Amino acid sequence: MAEPQPPAAGAPLTSADLFERACAVLPGGVNSPVRAFGSVGGTPYFVDRGRGAHVWDVEGNRYIDYVQSYGPGILGHAPEAIVRAVAAAAADGTSFGAPTEREVRLANEMCARVPGLEMLRLVSSGTEAAMSAVRLARGATGRDKIIKFAGCYHGHSDSLLAAGGSGVANQGLSGCDGVTPGAVADTVVAPYNVLPEVDEETAAVLVEPVAANMGLVAPAPGFLEGLRAACDRTGALLVFDEVITGFRLARGGATEFYGVRPDLWCFGKVIGGGLPVGAFGGSRALMSHLAPLGGVYQAGTLSGNPLATAAGLATLEALDATAYEQLEASAVRLAAGLEEAFAAAGVDAVVPRVGSLLGLFFGGDTPRNFDEANASVARGLYAPFFGAMLRRGVALAPGPYEAIFVSLAHRAADIDATIAAATQAAAEVAAALS
């Protein structure tokens, strides 16, 4: 096979060319599987740049972007405050391996917003946050077993991949090669929105307080409260994976939104403003089990990175009370418009919403768990709708299990243009069905 060549000087750069070259040196042409468009078909667009609610691909096409990096882009792309903060931080050095002031400020800012959060450790991804929270829970309780829910995604560490939503589900994988039975022996998978059996051998119950990696599935009334009570009864630790919901649903994330406090939190996405960050935290007593105070080891060369903490601080500074009102108003407008578009086309679909988080399911019912989400996905309508939207300049996530992310940069005109595109796209899907 001939080596794919870079285009001749002066030749227009296309996504297809780039994808071919990418596939030669990156498995599947990407560095995270969903980006390869496997579940929607076609060639991924290669992004040239982004600004506000929009991204431009290398061919100059503009898209209204609802991917927003799968959550970090809550201010939209390249907001001036973040660009400035990161540039200023970079000029002073990008990593030291010694503590810096911004780490303290970011931790303070996070603890001030989330009720009950007293201490945290910064890491470099949500995966690390969830993996380390599990280790801490096991170390603090002296117990092995963890309970997670089918369709919830907690990153790609071995013991948490079981029945993971999002990327794993988009690949159509039921499990993952390379994860040994031993690695998941202490992981119990339960259906979302049903109270599991929690016993005295359970170290932790991990949950996405709003499941946002199997489409969007809200917690049923009483579900989070029931988990809290079961953990209190048995001494298991309740872990909220707020990597998506944190600082998005409300200033204090899902914890504030639902009024239920976990023992441990995982954060990521929004707190990095588009740079690689995660965090896990809890009470002072629990976090004291972590090295160097206690016996649970966890470390990172780039943890608390100067650029990432600068971007995170700039992001949180922009997220005041009016920001959440604006985000929610945009989401309400979009959800209503999308539902109207599907109704007008005679296509059964629901657009669940929690705060500013939106989902999209084809079919008449709103899924409450992974099985029901899978049944909706099996109708096969996401891919044609996605393609019809992309051709009209609207970028949804290239997989049916991802949420729709509105940002503060999405203006009423962007939302209305999206709804207009959806009205045509839904009609196109309906026409193909009949």
Ligand SMILES: *Cc1c(COP(=O)(O)O)cnc(C)c1O
């Ligand atoms: C994205 C995500 C993760 C993993 O975060 P990465 O930064 O991709 O490692 C963990 N939990 C939830 C709920 C997420 O949405």
